[in-house]
Amino acid sequence: MKATVEGTSVLTGRDGRVLYDQSGYGRPEGDGIRLAPQEALYLLHRHRIEISDYTFDTLLAEYADQRNFLRSFLVYRDLRERGYVVQTGPHDYRVFRRGEKPGTGESLYLVRVLSERDPIRFTKLIEEVITARNMRKQYVLAVVDDEEELTYYEIKLQKLTGACAPSEIGSCDAVLxxxxxxxxxxxxxxLEKAGFGKRFDEERLMISPVELLYLMGEGTIRVSKDGAPLTPQEFFAFASGSDQDLAAKDKVYTELRRHDFIPRTGYKFGHHYRVYCGKNVHSDMLVHAIEKEADLPMSVISRSVRMAHSVKKKMLFGCVHTTGIQFVEFARIKL
Incomplete structure (x- = not known):
C-alpha cells in the first residue's frame, strides 16, 4: 500500500481507506486517509504501508526532530500492540475500547504522555482530569522512563464521603x-477515642501541632502562652516558623476531619498523613498535602505510588485548590 509524506503527516491513496474502516487508522481525506506521524511510522514498521523515498529508519530520524516524538511513538506502539485503536487528541491520545473504533464505538481513555523527569503541574492536571470526566473518559498518564519502559497511571479526583460517626469531645485546657x-x-x-494525640504516660496525652491547630479552631482545646490565651492564628504564626508545609497540611487535615476520617502522621511512609476510617486497624490511604501551584517530578510520584501499593493503601495528594481541597489519586494500572 503506497503513501507519501506531506508536511508532518502521511497521505495514502484510495486503497488506504481499508486501514481506517477495519482498524481505525488515520482520518479520511479525499479518496484516502491522512495518517499522523505515529500512525505512519507504526504501519511502516509493520510493513502495512510503503512510503516513497523512506525506510522506517529514515522516517523515524526525520520525525525524531519533533519535540517528544520518540516517547509518544513508544506509547502509541504499545497501545496498538495491546489491541487498542488509538487516535491523536484531545490530550495526546484517545484510546477506544477493545473491539471498537471511530464511527462504531466510543473512546475509553484520554492519555497524556510524559517522561519520568517531567514535572506534574497539579493545577493543569486537575483541569485535564475534569475535562476527561466531563467527557465520561478515564484519564491516564503514560510515563516513559529512561530505558524506554512504560508505566500507566489512572488519575482520579476523589470526592470524600463521610466514613464514620464523629465523636463528642468536651473542651479542655492544654499546656504548650x-x-x-x-x-x-x-x-x-x-480525645483518644476520636483519634487525637499520642499517650505520653498514664496521665498525659501529647497533641501534635496540626492536631492542636485543628482542635483550637474547633474550640475544643484552650492553650495559653506566657499566661495569655493563644488564638489559632497566633499559634499558627508560632508553629509555622519550623514547618513550611503547615498551611497546606492544616487545610488538608481539616478537610479529612470534616469527612470523619482520622489522619495521623505518615512520616514512616514518607508522607504527611496515613488516614484511618472508623475502627479499622490499618490505615486506608496515604495523603500528602500540596499547594495548588505545586510541581512534583513524576519520579517522586512514582515512588509514592509504589510505596502506597506495597502497603495496600491508596495514594492521594491533597491539593489546596481554588475550589477547595482536591484529592488527586494516582494508581498504577495495567491496560
Missing amino acids: VGKSAMILVPPGSD
Missing part, C-alpha cells in the same frame, strides 16, 4: 510544650 501541647487526661479519653 514546644510546638505541641500536653493534656492531663486518663487513658481512653474522648
Whole structure:
C-alpha cells in the first residue's frame, strides 16, 4: 500500500481507506486517509504501508526532530500492540475500547504522555482530569522512563464521603510544650477515642501541632502562652516558623476531619498523613498535602505510588485548590 509524506503527516491513496474502516487508522481525506506521524511510522514498521523515498529508519530520524516524538511513538506502539485503536487528541491520545473504533464505538481513555523527569503541574492536571470526566473518559498518564519502559497511571479526583460517626469531645485546657501541647487526661479519653494525640504516660496525652491547630479552631482545646490565651492564628504564626508545609497540611487535615476520617502522621511512609476510617486497624490511604501551584517530578510520584501499593493503601495528594481541597489519586494500572 503506497503513501507519501506531506508536511508532518502521511497521505495514502484510495486503497488506504481499508486501514481506517477495519482498524481505525488515520482520518479520511479525499479518496484516502491522512495518517499522523505515529500512525505512519507504526504501519511502516509493520510493513502495512510503503512510503516513497523512506525506510522506517529514515522516517523515524526525520520525525525524531519533533519535540517528544520518540516517547509518544513508544506509547502509541504499545497501545496498538495491546489491541487498542488509538487516535491523536484531545490530550495526546484517545484510546477506544477493545473491539471498537471511530464511527462504531466510543473512546475509553484520554492519555497524556510524559517522561519520568517531567514535572506534574497539579493545577493543569486537575483541569485535564475534569475535562476527561466531563467527557465520561478515564484519564491516564503514560510515563516513559529512561530505558524506554512504560508505566500507566489512572488519575482520579476523589470526592470524600463521610466514613464514620464523629465523636463528642468536651473542651479542655492544654499546656504548650514546644510546638505541641500536653493534656492531663486518663487513658481512653474522648480525645483518644476520636483519634487525637499520642499517650505520653498514664496521665498525659501529647497533641501534635496540626492536631492542636485543628482542635483550637474547633474550640475544643484552650492553650495559653506566657499566661495569655493563644488564638489559632497566633499559634499558627508560632508553629509555622519550623514547618513550611503547615498551611497546606492544616487545610488538608481539616478537610479529612470534616469527612470523619482520622489522619495521623505518615512520616514512616514518607508522607504527611496515613488516614484511618472508623475502627479499622490499618490505615486506608496515604495523603500528602500540596499547594495548588505545586510541581512534583513524576519520579517522586512514582515512588509514592509504589510505596502506597506495597502497603495496600491508596495514594492521594491533597491539593489546596481554588475550589477547595482536591484529592488527586494516582494508581498504577495495567491496560
